Amino acid sequence: MSSPLIALLARALLVLSLGHAQSLLAQPAPAPSAPAAASVVSSAPGVHQFTLANGMDLIIKPDRRAPTAVHMLWVRVGSMDEVDGSSGIAHVLEHMMFKGTPTVKAGEFSRRVAALGGRDNAFTSRDATAYHQQVPANRLREVMELEADRFASNSWPDEEFRREIEVIKEERRQRTDDSPRAQLYEMAQATLFTASPYRRPIIGWMNDIESLTPEEVREFRLRWYAPANAAVVVAGDVDVAQVRAWAEQYYGAIPARAVPARKPRIEPPQNGPRRLEHRARTSQGYLSLMFKVPQFEASALAAETVPAGPSRDALALTVLAAVLDGYSGARLDRALTQGPQRLAHSAGAYNGLYGRGPQVFTLDGVPVEGRSAQEVVDALRAQVAEVAQNGVSAAELQRVKTQWIASETYKLDALFSQARELGTAWLMGFPLDVNSRLVKHLRTITAQEVQQVAQRYFGDAQSTLAVLVPEANAPAPGASPSSPAKPSAPVR
């Protein structure tokens, strides 16, 4: 549904993982079954949901194909819950969660998981922070005990914090300051969004990272890591009653705490195009053209069909992105990247279907040498205009719909994907079977509806164009006003 480029950006920038490539929060990722029942039993086949007395949610999906289990702890706090001056704090806290408790010393958490025969990681996104382990199913109890201990009692000396901040600054240098495209992305988000917290990078501005204090990080944890702001998801070869008993024992013992009020921080209306360039020493140009679009809301799931309105438009925009760029040889490929006269090395379309903050439809591309960013922009827009004028064919529509169904089935193969998708549904306040419902609803989108959204949402007034301009004399990547780069430290 998205080009390798967009996928790259989405992966590199919408989620900061501690390490492995597996720990990625895909945007609209379909998942299986189960309604969001507030208590004991789930009516959806295969998924069980409970709420502990302290408000923490517990979601269990037995899958007995192999003797293994994935355990994920989700906290509904991400970079969008930060305020400026301390941007990056959610991600810093994620790192510090590996730095010990009164009974588990720094670094010991991951060593113990490894000793159980498992592996572990964590990630921070704009919308959430999550910690996850995959272990032999018979060692699940131990990781639940470890994770509950960390959630309740994470603590570390200031010195440990200061060391980790250096690691995180190095992570920022590698991911952002040394990457012209990541720098463009960062500036583009800050221009695209005026007041929404989505405008800030997940990893935080370098200057904010540098000025964070250990006390701020501790306060952030006490503020947001409340049981009622978290969910435990377990998928794998497990017994529901047993997992529930362990959850009551370990997580249920954590005292309840109020979840702080959140500020809405609604994005003010945009009524005129925005454009920014980032000039950098790089061999390839790049451009990203973004349009503010409506997103899919939980309320649209109330009826059997999604009624006309913003949520239905969000679905149609997702179909439009797939028609443009959902498979090899789709419209953008054919028009921009094929043949000897091709304009672009790559071209993509991506729609943000939902999230805790405002969503965007993105067209992007890498011009080939000798072609300008503006030519690629014009060609991308021409493809949308073509759909707006002449619509899409039944065959195209069928192709993207069939592909979704296949990819859903494929995704469910991995326990980690199952757990991640259940967690994402919980995060958004959607029913746990939201993604199978979304696929069902996407299949009802007509060619005419795709044509209508192509007509409606791609005017100038809501657009932001970001252009990466290769320039021999630009400051070298990584030339930032903060302290000079040091040799790479291991990022865990």
Add this chain to the structure above:
Amino acid sequence: MSSPLIALLARALLVLSLGHAQSLLAQPAPAPSAPAAASVVSSAPGVHQFTLANGMDLIIKPDRRAPTAVHMLWVRVGSMDEVDGSSGIAHVLEHMMFKGTPTVKAGEFSRRVAALGGRDNAFTSRDATAYHQQVPANRLREVMELEADRFASNSWPDEEFRREIEVIKEERRQRTDDSPRAQLYEMAQATLFTASPYRRPIIGWMNDIESLTPEEVREFRLRWYAPANAAVVVAGDVDVAQVRAWAEQYYGAIPARAVPARKPRIEPPQNGPRRLEHRARTSQGYLSLMFKVPQFEASALAAETVPAGPSRDALALTVLAAVLDGYSGARLDRALTQGPQRLAHSAGAYNGLYGRGPQVFTLDGVPVEGRSAQEVVDALRAQVAEVAQNGVSAAELQRVKTQWIASETYKLDALFSQARELGTAWLMGFPLDVNSRLVKHLRTITAQEVQQVAQRYFGDAQSTLAVLVPEANAPAPGASPSSPAKPSAPVR
């Protein structure tokens, strides 16, 4: 030193006053005499500075020309000290400071000042909040008592807060949402600055104003209205020893409190032009072209002459702005706004010499009908390029310098200006005679230095262009997603 247009913007948008036109915080406003001694005596003629035991500063400037006195309380907290989600809170607190104390009921403060034969007001800027009264000199004691009471004990019921929030929302509608140019300015600041808190409007985003709670406002006051974060400035027909004794009595009784640490929130480097349009139903277009420039730093005042470097460049940029637009018939006027073929109704240049946050050099203009924004931009840039290539004449330089000296003398005529300029110097941590020093240093700037800054700071990479585009079909001004406009409420 600035065109009517820029002055308009600066006045309307950099300062939110409760009412009268007098209460404006000019940007680089020269003031008289006096070093920032930490204790009892000032070595500069005419100005006395003391620090009370609780850390509050007291600045007294006797001026016996008339039996009147100006009293100003400055707090070093403005919109730049806010975090997002609660933008506008400094200004809301300024309003609430008129809503009573345990001994003075809501609205009573201003009634009492009026009963003393005085008038009072207050303003909030990006950098500071200030409260001021002008009274017959023999009633100074009473306003000091009233102001100290309010600083120490401001309190009000939630209901009073809710009423005032409606007043402030109406203020925002009038000042910003109903003004296409103010809307452009707001969006331009948000695009120009990426991480600096200067990117947010002083009055706050509407949605943030709507979601403020009374408790947040009370906490903001307790956090920032500490004696060591404030200064009292008195100018007029007063006796220094007597004013000091009253200050000790009323302000000195307020318990000392720590001033919170401030986050630096340094603006990340910009390396590529930015451009935004705002389309609105308006009869006149407008454009503003902004360049990030260095600012004048207190450290540059250490030596007898300002050494080559950012601070000296800031002075030279200020001279450049004056050469372009410092007097009727200056370069921009001659090139853009005169004659039958004129491009623009008005054109301006303004340099931000100093402030607590990053500074900007602005060129702006209002195209005449039939001429495009781009033509005006090109003409403005051509004027800077002309200086970059051919320099400025000795006569021009002399003219702007003479004019400054005259305007300084004129400014000092008003007690309010004297108090405001002393307060501004205190705010910035400058010596109290900074403005007479600045005028002296500005006079040392050579034609060659003006030429050099014209060559150095007006490239594309640090520029942001904001264009107001008249459009018949644009949303009407004031059409915001928040509640509909109501009839104007009195803003006091």
